[in-house]
Amino acid sequence: MELSTFFQQLTNALSLGSLYALIAIGYTMVYGILRLINFAHGDVFMLGAYFAFYAVTALAMPWWVAFVVALALTAAFGMGLERVAYRPLRDSPKISVMISAIGASFLIENVGIVLFGGRPKSFPSIPLFDTVVHFGSVSMLSVSLFIPVITAVVLGALLWIVHGTKTGLAMRAVSTDLDAARLMAIDVNKTISLTFGIGSLLAGVGGIMWTMKYPQLNPLMGVMPGLKCFIAAVIGGIGNIQGAVLGGFLLGMIEIMIVAFLPELTGYRDAFAFVLLIVVLLVKPAGLLGKNQTVKV
């Protein structure tokens, strides 16, 4: 294998890993705060892409305005989803909330098929992201360079919110002990809503960048990435933001490298995520960065 091919694949892996990381964070944040797997998260990712698509095509907005609008809508949708599908079940058994999440996922997908049409749509070209860049003999789409940079910026902002602000402190408190957080005069509902908003916003960023890289949209495009990013979050240690990032990058890296170096196994690329999940769960059930919780009495 030539060095240039290696670098080519490395950038591919880096941008795919970034996208996985962004989506995985949404799973992990919601799990951290509600102990709930938001099965509709992959569909929120899909909606982010469609919002951007319609803002650019139907509403003829400049792409950057369209992206901001799409992100705001995606975040609002995530918060609405929590309000409608999860909050009424806050005190119900976990299994009810999980069923509600699966139902929400199917609902969004099927309403998507009705509203957006089942036929794939292609995202209009945006020159800034579509140019081919050359580094020596390595050539790639400019979007593959943008994705890791944008991801890094978003991650930095997220970590600052969680660890550097009062809101983040409230989020960490709510994720540890709901009632104790209430006793601190924290508005628990608002904090949970905000968590969904942030997670959905990140899924929106992921969805939009995904369509820049793979410019085809269809209402089921969120299913496979959603599933893989859930796996990424579990591999990294669910509930742990850094873990989700690690899991996302690991998954993206492995997936691309398998396609690149073992082309005969390309058909199994999706299966590797699941194999990795099984292996990690067998060896380290709490995930790579997850800690087995100890309770002091």
Next chain:
Amino acid sequence: MLRIENLSVHYGGIHALQGASFEVPEGKIVTLIGANGAGKSTSLKAIVGLVKPSSGSITLNGESLVNLATKDIVRRGVVLAPEGRRIFPNLTTEENLELGAFARSDKAGVQADKHKMFQLFPRLEERRKQKAGTMSGGEQQMLAVARALMSRPKLLMMDEPSLGLAPLIVKMIFDIVRTIAAEGTTILLVEQNAKAALEIADYGYVLETGRITMSGPGKELLANDGVRKAYLGEGL
């Protein structure tokens, strides 16, 4: 200041509080004593809005607290240091204290109070950057009390602050309760350690299976034969 009338609370089929009435006058230390399951913790949880009463009234200076959310009750100065301490184990001592002051926006005042807490509990200053879950039970209880004080409560309610602690630490915690009260904070103390609680209390109530069965000044209850037999472990 705080008046509870005919308070009833049901948990599913269990009638945990069956029409209890008591009051906490401003500036006093009041204690609720009673056996396990008598409804002591339930009373405190109902006051602070963590459980919904099925009937009865809870009023703070004439205003009903019954339909308020916990955060709004806390913002009115009614604060609970809950049973089992419930500190945030994965956050540092300092972050726990900041959470105690969550409703306040006067940054300088919060900072000053933090230092005040470190004077009151020098051990906490040593553990400032340490994850609260790694501290000893006594240190965690100090943190729970300090965290509650960070909100500058008007009425501080404490649920079993002595539970599981060494006698020396218990004494220290009760000394601090007395200090806090002397500075003007009203205290509602729930305890199984009836002797220690009655010794510092201005007034005490005995709760039995969801009802108040006896009440009186702390010293009087301490001398009462029934109380001595049932709660102070003294045979007659």
